[in-house]
Amino acid sequence: MTRLSAKTRATPTAYLFLTPFIVVFAISVVVPLGYALWISFFRKQMIGGTVFVGFGNYLRALGDTLLHDAVLRVVVFLLLQVPIMLGVAMFVALAIDSGRLAGSRIVRIGLFLPYAVPAVVAALMWGYIFGGQFGLAGQLFGSLGMPTPDFLGPNLMLMSVGNVVTWSFVGYNMLIFYAALRSIPTDIYEAAAIDGANEWHKAWFIKLPALRPALVLALIFSVIGSLQLFNEPSILGQLRPSVVTTSWTPNLYAYNLSFTGGQINYAAAVAMLLGGFTVVVAYVVQLGAMKRGRLL
């Protein structure tokens, strides 16, 4: 009886506690999203005003080669950068968790620290390092008597951006993996030790399978981050403006359409498409990871 009454009272109380979240969520997510969707069906022209164009902006975006190139670029980026970043993060997490790494605390903090550096500052700093003529890289290669690779040139820019992103987020992902490893009950290790397993066996047969949920989570975050690439290329692009064009990534394209071209409606359509694409890719990643989980 007491349990039941507690339950009935809990419902309105729960909603009361949820209200701040619901209000903020509505204001900061639902309303802007709805607004973006709404304006994506119109076209505002300097001459002729605003007209309803239905899916016109979407059709245009689907045939826009600038957008295609931008999406292709971030997909290539995703395929190259994300495995490297997660691989390094996982390796370091395993090394720290093994308890055999000297000074593991310093490694942990040192790797995590870049995550605390704002992306804009990080990109500025790396921009200085990459600077061919007066930058750190230039001085380093110069002192070795070697020509400095053009890190911000058309061939290496994507890799340089990947470098900045990896540097920023390895520590963050490492921490997710490390937390997942810490949650493995120690009796499993004891059982494994009795069965004669060494550290490599433990890593392969216990730790890696236990990491899968964390890996899926990190992967999804990374996929979303890659597809929304913006800060790093826009800052590095200021150093080499002809390499990072106004449509270098889909997000940069949407930004420039909106803020230098005043094409907010088309930009909204591009953003909605990019959002949809991101959801699909993230879902496929999750589905794939889950399926493989069942097979193993």
Next chain:
Amino acid sequence: MTRILKGLAASVAAAAFFVTSALAQEPVEITFWTWLPNIQTSVDKFEASHPNIKVKVENVGVGTDEYTKIQNAVDAGSGGPDVAHMTYDAIPNFALTGALADVTQFGGAAVKELFLPGVLGLVEINGGVYGVPQDFGPGVMYYRKDVFDEAGVAVPKTWAEYAAAAEAIKAENPDHYITYLDPSLVDAAYMGLWQLSAEPWSIADGTNVTLNLQSEKAKQWADYWTDLNAKGLTIESVQGSDEWFKQLGAGQIATWVVGAWGLQALTGVLPDNKGLWRVAPQPVWNEGDVGTSQFGGSGTVVLAQSAKKEAAVEFALWMNGSPEGVATLKDDQGLLPTTKAAWEDPAFIDEEIEYLGGQQARQIFAESAKNSVVGWTWLPFQPYVSSVYRDTVGQAISGKTSVFDGFKAWQDRIAQYAGEQGFTVSTK
């Protein structure tokens, strides 16, 4: 002439007094968006003489950052400043979409008499005056005297001599370049096309846009720089970047063809270079020519949505046009004034500039201000035009390919955009 102007200034002051007393019942506060770091001194002086108008200075970012926020406020119908700092290339955009007030309608009729015609033309749109000129950039050439002396080459007067000097400077020291090419610096192209009267675009009846970036004159400018670029006589660098300033400071970049305001940047960032730089007129294409162009500059605009337009206009006019306001702009802000009176004041024109080795630099500025080719127009969607420069011409500059082909790509992007915006586009 000076006396007439002084009389005019006095009548403006009288008008200002009248407005002030009319407003005496109701003190107003106006918001002023600007990115000038030291403008508060101007504002303080204005407030001291106009106790009923308070000016609240807000820095919301430079250039596009500010324009974005203004555009948002215009779309929303409120939230914008009363007065704003705005570069000349952005003013037609906002004026034609109804975001700005015609200052002559709100007590600013004197603006037509006070300012240099070459600058006033930049804020006159469709018969209205959509802003008060603040500063401008008559084109000049700053050069490193030491680098030129070392190479034993005379200061070039024509672009042909400039190309020859480029060879000599590079031959003397392979690390030295006559100048830099910045793939995103659209102003360099504007300046070049402006000097040539190339008329890369024009707009008629507010809706008919004609693009002509494939003209003989455009080709002349493009081919000249394609040639210097291909020969390795220029270095790619981004104006305003740390690296670029280091290159200037080290003498690696020997000339900077820019608006006269460049002196402010040099003295501010490269104080150690004192005495090394000089200024000369912008080179011309044919010996005997005098035509120059402009690079940069801003006006002060009043927003149409402001409820305090009279006070806003009064402030804008006082800051940029009154003798006291102009003195503050010159001395405290280091801006080049745009009033006729300022450019007839010998104390201003003949001052010896220590940084430039005691040169009477403003005589050269004044000469350029007088000779700036008139008739240059900005398109109502100039920010877009400027933004895609690096996607098109910038690619050619970086790749050391034909700048003229870059112009073609640029024109195509502009034409497509203009069409999407509802303009009738024709290309020559």
